Amino acid sequence: MSTDVTLTLDGRAVTVPAGTTLLQAARQAGLEVPTICYHAHCTANGLCRMCVVEVEGARLLQPACIVAAGEGMKVQTRSPRVERSRRTLVELLNSAVDLSEAPEVQAQLTEYGADRERFPEAERRAPPVIDDNPMFVRDYAKCILCWRCVQVCADDAQYTFALSFDGRGYETQIGTFFDKPMPETTCVFCGQCVGVCPTNALKPKREWLLQQGQTPDEIMALTRSERRRRRR
Amino acid sequence: MQPSDLQTITHKEQTQRQKHRARLLCCGSTACLSSGAAETRDTLARTVKLHQLGHEVQVMTTGCLGLCSRGPLVKLQEPGQPEVTYAGVTADVARRIVEEQLIPDLGPSPEAADAGPHDLPHLRASVHKARAARSLHGHVLPAEHPFFARQLKVVLALNGQIDPERLEDYIAHGGYGALARALTTMTPDGVVEAITLSGLRGRGGAGFPTGVKWKSVRGAPGNRKYVIANGDEGDPGAYMDRTMMEDLPHQVLEGMALAAYAVGAQSGYVYVRGEYPLAVKRLEKSIRAAYRQGLLGRQIFGTDFSFDVDIRIGAGAFVCGEETALMASVEGRRGMPRMRPPYPAQSGLWGRPTLINNVETFANIAPILNRGPEWYAGIGTEKSKGTKIFALAGKLTNTGLIEVPMGLTLREIVFDIGGGIPNGRRFKAVQTGGPSGGCIPAEHLDVPVDYDSLRALGAIMGSGGMIIMDEDSSMPDVARFFMEFCADESCGKCVPCRVGTTQMHRLLQKIVAGQGGPADLAKLERLGDLVRRSSLCALGQSAPNPVLSTLKYFRHEYDALVASGAAAKEPA
Ligand SMILES: Cc1cc2nc3c(=O)[nH]c(=O)nc-3n(C[C@H](O)[C@H](O)[C@H](O)COP(=O)(O)O)c2cc1C
Ligand code: SF4
Ligand code: FES
Numbered sequence: 001m002s003t004d005v006t007l008t009l010d011g012r013a014v015t016v017p018a019g020t021t022l023l024q025a026a027r028q029a030g031l032e033v034p035t036i037c038y039h040a041h042c043t044a045n046g047l048c049r050m051c052v053v054e055v056e057g058a059r060l061l062q063p064a065c066i067v068a069a070g071e072g073m074k075v076q077t078r079s080p081r082v083e084r085s086r087r088t089l090v091e092l093l094n095s096a097v098d099l100s101e102a103p104e105v106q107a108q109l110t111e112y113g114a115d116r117e118r119f120p121e122a123e124r125r126a127p128p129v130i131d132d133n134p135m136f137v138r139d140y141a142k143c144i145l146c147w148r149c150v151q152v153c154a155d156d157a158q159y160t161f162a163l164s165f166d167g168r169g170y171e172t173q174i175g176t177f178f179d180k181p182m183p184e185t186t187c188v189f190c191g192q193c194v195g196v197c198p199t200n201a202l203k204p205k206r207e208w209l210l211q212q213g214q215t216p217d218e219i220m221a222l223t224r225s226e227r228r229r230r231r232r
Numbered sequence: 233m234q235p236s237d238l239q240t241i242t243h244k245e246q247t248q249r250q251k252h253r254a255r256l257l258c259c260g261s262t263a264c265l266s267s268g269a270a271e272t273r274d275t276l277a278r279t280v281k282l283h284q285l286g287h288e289v290q291v292m293t294t295g296c297l298g299l300c301s302r303g304p305l306v307k308l309q310e311p312g313q314p315e316v317t318y319a320g321v322t323a324d325v326a327r328r329i330v331e332e333q334l335i336p337d338l339g340p341s342p343e344a345a346d347a348g349p350h351d352l353p354h355l356r357a358s359v360h361k362a363r364a365a366r367s368l369h370g371h372v373l374p375a376e377h378p379f380f381a382r383q384l385k386v387v388l389a390l391n392g393q394i395d396p397e398r399l400e401d402y403i404a405h406g407g408y409g410a411l412a413r414a415l416t417t418m419t420p421d422g423v424v425e426a427i428t429l430s431g432l433r434g435r436g437g438a439g440f441p442t443g444v445k446w447k448s449v450r451g452a453p454g455n456r457k458y459v460i461a462n463g464d465e466g467d468p469g470a471y472m473d474r475t476m477m478e479d480l481p482h483q484v485l486e487g488m489a490l491a492a493y494a495v496g497a498q499s500g501y502v503y504v505r506g507e508y509p510l511a512v513k514r515l516e517k518s519i520r521a522a523y524r525q526g527l528l529g530r531q532i533f534g535t536d537f538s539f540d541v542d543i544r545i546g547a548g549a550f551v552c553g554e555e556t557a558l559m560a561s562v563e564g565r566r567g568m569p570r571m572r573p574p575y576p577a578q579s580g581l582w583g584r585p586t587l588i589n590n591v592e593t594f595a596n597i598a599p600i601l602n603r604g605p606e607w608y609a610g611i612g613t614e615k616s617k618g619t620k621i622f623a624l625a626g627k628l629t630n631t632g633l634i635e636v637p638m639g640l641t642l643r644e645i646v647f648d649i650g651g652g653i654p655n656g657r658r659f660k661a662v663q664t665g666g667p668s669g670g671c672i673p674a675e676h677l678d679v680p681v682d683y684d685s686l687r688a689l690g691a692i693m694g695s696g697g698m699i700i701m702d703e704d705s706s707m708p709d710v711a712r713f714f715m716e717f718c719a720d721e722s723c724g725k726c727v728p729c730r731v732g733t734t735q736m737h738r739l740l741q742k743i744v745a746g747q748g749g750p751a752d753l754a755k756l757e758r759l760g761d762l763v764r765r766s767s768l769c770a771l772g773q774s775a776p777n778p779v780l781s782t783l784k785y786f787r788h789e790y791d792a793l794v795a796s797g798a799a800a801k802e803p804a
Contacts, residue, residue, distance in 0.1 A: 046571050048727050049766045060773065061766045066571050081765075088762050092731040118755075121738040145724065165566055165724070168549065170734040172724025 007073040014069075022064035023051055026077055033077055034086060034108055036093075037146035038065040039196055042156045045147055049089055050108070053077045061085060087112040095122035096170070098142045101200035105144070127173065129208075132181035134226060135189045137208045140173050142201035149193035149202060150174060162187035233526040235412040235533055238403055245404035252290040254334055256280075257307040257392060258321075260293035261478055262510055263300035263471070263632075268322065272304045275326040280334075289334055295391035295479025299379055300632040307392055308333065317373040317380075325371055332368060379630045382649045384611070386619045387595045388635045391479050396514055399521040402482040408527055410601040411486050414493060415535045423494035424450055427597065430605035431617030435472075436462055436553075436590030437668065437694050438770075439616070439683035445587065448577040449495040452585035459492045459500035460562070460581065460588040463511065464546050464553035467666030468717065470697035472621040473591045475633055477504060477511035480595060481518035485541060487594030489528065490601065492539045495587050499540045502591070503558055506548050515543055550667075550721035554769050555588045557723065568723045569769035590695065592621060612638035616682030620693070626663075626700040629654045636681075643677040646700055657702040661785070665694025667714045667721075668774035670781030671707060690781040692774075707786040708793060711779045712740040718775035729772030732763040736779065743790065748797045753790055757783065 006015045009022075009029050016025045021044070026033045036048035044065040052061035056074035061082065076082060090105065091114045099105050109116065130138040153163045162185040166175035176185045194202045209219050249255075258264075258273040277291045297305040302319035306329065309315050318329060373380070385391070394401040402408070414423050428443025449457065461484060465473040476484055488500050504512050519541055522528040530538045544562050546552045552567040559581050561567035580586025596618060600608045609617050616638040622645070624631045629651030636645065642662055646652065653659050661671040670691030672679070679685045683693050701710065719733040739756045742748040760776035767773045783790060 045725070046768055047725055049768070052766050059765075063571070063768075085762050085766050088759070089727055089766070092735065093727060095735065096731045119735050119738075121742060122735060144727075145730070165568075168551075168724050169720050169722040170724070170730060172730060 005069050005071040005073075007069050007071070007075060009075050010077055016069050018068075020069050022053060022055075022062065022067050022069055022073075022075060025069045026053075026064060026075075031077055033064050034111075035065060036105060036108070036144065036198070037148070039146075039148050042148050042151045042196065047145060047147060048093070050086055052082060052085055054079045054082050083112070087114055088118075090114045091116070091118045093144055095119035096124055097144050097199070098124060098126075099144075099199065101142060102144070102198055104198055125170070125173075131205075131208075133183050133187075133189070134205060134223070135182075135191070136194050136202055136204050138174075139201050139203065142199045143174060144199055144201075145172060145174070146198060148196040148198070152192040152196050153187075157192050158188070158190050160186050160188055160190070163193065233533060235416060238409060238412060241400050242404045245400050249290075249404075251287070253288045253310065255290045255292065255309045256329070256334075257292055257294040257297075257309065258326075259295070259297045259303060259305045259392075260396065261296035261300075261475060262508075263296065264303035264305060265510070267303040269304035271323050272306065272321050272326045275323040276306070276330060279327045279330040283330065283335055285330070285334060289330070292395050293397070294394060295388075295396050296475045296633055297392045298383075298632045298634060299373065299630055301630065302373070302632075305373075314375055317375075318368065318371045319373050320371055325368065328368055378648050379632070379634070379651065382636065382640070382644060383634050384619050384637045385635050386599050386608075386611070387476075387483075387592065387621060388480070388633075389599065390483065391475075396479045396481060397517055399482060399518065399525060399527075402480075406602060407482055407598075408486055410598040411489050411493075411527070412533050414490055414601060415533050415537055420450065420494045420496060423490060423601070426601060426605045427494070430600045430608040431612075431615075432593065432596055432600060432608070433616060433683060434590055435592035435596070435620065435695065437665070437692065439693060442589065442593055445577060445589070446491065446494050448575075449497075449585050449587040452578055454585050455496075456584050457495060457497035458581045458584055458586040459488050459495065459497045460555075460558065460586060461488055461500065461502045461591045461594050462553060462555070462558060462588055463502055463504045463508070463591045464550075464558060465505055465508075465695065466550035466553045466721070467695055467697045469625040469699055470623045470666060470695055472623055472633065472696045474505075474508050474511055475621070476591045476595050477502070477508065478514050481511075481515045482522065483595045483598055484515075484591050485518060485522055485528070487597035488541060489532070489539050490597045491587055491589065491594065493537050495585075497587065498538060499542070501542055501544050501562055501581075503544045503546060503552075503562060505546045512543060512545060519543070549723070550717075551723045551769075551771050554771060556769070558588070559586065566723075568725045569771070571768060592696070613680060613682045615684055616693075620681070620696060622696045622698050624650050624698050624700065626698075627653050627657065627702040627705075628700045638682045639680040641678050641680055642672065645681065645698070646677065650700065653700070653702045657704065659700070660703050660705055661701045661707065661710075663691075663699040663701065663710065663778070664697070665692035665777070666697045667717045668692060668770065668777055669694045669697075670777050671701075671710065671785065672781075673785040690777065690784055692777070706744070707782040707789050708740065708744050711782045712737065712744050714778040715740055715775065718771065722771065722775075723769075726768040726772065728763045729767040729769075729775065732759055732767070733772065733775050735759060736763065736776065740779070743793050743797065746793055746796045748794050750794050750798065752797075753783075753794050 003018045004015050005018050014029045034050050036050045046063035046066045051064040053064045054076040055062045090109050127140045150163045153160050166173045256276050280289050304321045306318045306321040390405050424446045432442040433439040463473050463477050549567050551557050552561050554569045557567040557569040576586040576588050611618050619635050619637050621635045661673050663671045672691050686693050715737045719737045722729045724730045736759050739752050760780050764776045
């Protein structure tokens with residue numbers, strides 16, 4: 001039952017199978033729509049709103065990563081309103097989160113000519129690094145809440161459900177049930193969450209220790225003593 | 233139960249009632265309880281007993297009588313006489329109402345009363361003196377009091393007439409009659425048709441036509457469907473839905489059952505905000521009673537229609553009133569909205585077609601079917617039919633709960649019903665729609681209150697909260713308050729709302745503190761536009777409304793603040 005729909009993207013007629021998202025349709029047509037939270041292997045949730053486009057007749061800007069192409073839709077992916085919104089969105093993210101180790105977002109800050117000082121009143125969130133297991137650290141000061149880690153941990157990949165949400169509003173943060181340390185959760189240390197994190201908020205322990213100035217030998221020594229401690 | 237059993241119960245109740253020559257109805261709603269209504273009721277009952285009037289005077293609890301700021305309220309009904317409502321009924325006043333109004337024959341004169349302190353003649357003698365000395369005059373609210381006279385009670389018609397906790401009392405006033413008739417004489421499509429004809433629109437805020445929503449749930453494929461009553465009511469100062477659930481729980485349940493029949497659902501949930509313990513208690517009690525009488529559960533009125541209802545209690549997050557977040561919460565997940573479509577009508581609770589309406593919307597259903605959709609459509613304006621309940625709060629003489637026909641002007645509500653602004657202050661603005669709404673200035677007081685007129689002014693009808701502000705209120709500060717509320721209540725899911733509302737709040741703080749400049753004001757407007765257009769759900773999409781509407785009507789107040797801010801920054 002696959003029917004096709006034809007829509008107009010930036011003035012160009014494009015035909016795609018029904019159910020195709022605007023993002024996929026745009027990419028198929030060779031148009032670049034920027035994304036931050038979207039990941040090809042995760043359920044799209046429309047969180048970052050970077051991919052918003054203008055659909056004729058719609059009051060609101062539409063997230064291209066979720067909204068399906070409709071017959072006769074007229075879409076602007078680069079209108080001035082869209083560009084301005086994207087710029088403000090990265091500026092907002094930059095005001096709230098430490099993006100120093102998020103290369104993709106950095107590139108977008110540059111591309112959109114973002115003013116990094118646009119919101120001088122902002123206070124970035126600065127929760128302490130959580131170092132509660134031998135495999136990876138969680139530095140939520142760098143987290144943009146793209147939800148990828150939560151989703152690969154849940155029904156997008158691993159079905160482990162070790163990660164959830166804490167707090168709300170500006171203080172929303174990824175966490176574990178009752179803030180338990182990672183080893184006490186259902187976590188199986190598959191590493192998928194670290195793999196999909198776009199900002200280095202989740203980081204392999206070794207990489208982090210190296211950044212902290214430890215030498216590879218010191219790190220090896222740490223793991224040896226850790227193993228010895230375990231055996232006892 | 234069979235439909236004819238309703239008459240049997242009604243008859244029994246009426247016979248019972250005729251045994252009394254007077255009824256004292258004491259408000260038992262949260263507002264009056266907080267001003268001491270429990271003690272008032274006890275005193276009424278004790279005094280009646282003391283004077284051995286128990287067989288002729290009935291004391292009972294009833295729902296909110298409206299003028300909550302003057303509570304506890306007590307109503308006296310005597311056959312053949314106009315009702316009298318008493319305000320500010322403390323225990324002492326309660327005793328006097330019984331002693332001065334309800335003791336028919338004063339008996340022997342004071343001089344004859346020497347048989348001991350506790351026998352009847354003695355008591356009556358002391359009453360004699362009391363009656364001569366005092367009067368209840370100051371406590372009587374006359375029936376022609378504009379607060380009452382301008383109202384039209386359709387949804388709240390039974391409030392102040394029946395005991396919220398007694399199913400039989402509701403039945404004796406026609407309760408569950410609409411359900412009996414619908415199940416035995418109407419098709420589900422017929423019910424949908426009637427609601428469509430009535431012109432009813434959702435009372436939860438957005439004013440979506442209820443008949444259209446029912447029709448799409450009815451038409452959605454699937455044999456398992458749900459009905460949800462949204463009683464999350466998060467707007468600061470609003471308590472229409474609390475009153476519905478506390479005072480007329482059966483009317484809400486009957487509306488839900490009718491909706492379930494119409495759309496083809498088998499189960500329903502009432503989602504009640506956790507801060508409403510009395511509503512939860514009364515709903516629980518009512519659901520149990522309805523099951524016991526066969527008004528819920530299997531094969532209602534001997535038909536094939538079965539309907540189960542359960543309660544879900546929220547944890548006080550404002551966003552859980554948003555329908556998709558609410559459903560996530562009912563499913564046991566974190567209450568966060570998701571993109572629509574798919575709408576709940578297609579894919580709702582556990583992926584099934586789900587009808588979600590506000591509790592006040594459900595409370596309208598039985599009255600519509602009882603008196604006919606044409607009658608209902610005759611009330612209100614062209615596009616907003618029926619009546620609406622509002623909670624009046626703020627700088628107003630009479631604050632409380634009112635029900636008025638759609639299309640009354642704001643002026644009539646504020647000055648006639650509300651009694652105007654106290655202390656000789658001037659009216660400045662009325663805020664409708666809570667954190668998603670806007671502020672309407674004095675020059676628009678003559679606008680009729682309906683969905684479309686309020687929206688045209690940049691405010692919304694919302695769920696029915698109305699906050700009145702006088703000349704002493706600073707509008708930028710009001711905007712700051714609501715922005716703080718939205719920033720706190722944002723679920724944190726999408727960037728424009730999570731970060732944008734926080735930044736808007738920061739900017740407003742700076743401006744209100746007199747430290748902002750014109751550039752901050754421009755930034756605030758730009759940001760408001762972004763948050764409004766790119767947020768995921770209606771919380772973010774409407775969060776800028778209080779700011780944008782105050783900027784529209786009270787720009788001079790912002791300008792004055794940023795002018796002083798700019799001056800402060802000027803090097804001396
Ligand atoms: C942030 C937010 C909060 C809401 N809170 C409520 C609420 O407390 N009660 C309610 O009935 N509707 C609330 N709504 C509206 C619901 O999403 C939904 O539209 C409504 O329950 C539908 O019922 P109706 O058609 O009878 O109006 C809220 C919406 C949003 C976006
Ligand atoms: S607009 Fe606000 S409340 Fe709605 S999804 Fe986004 S963050 Fe959550
Ligand atoms: S990529 Fe679409 S919202 Fe983030």
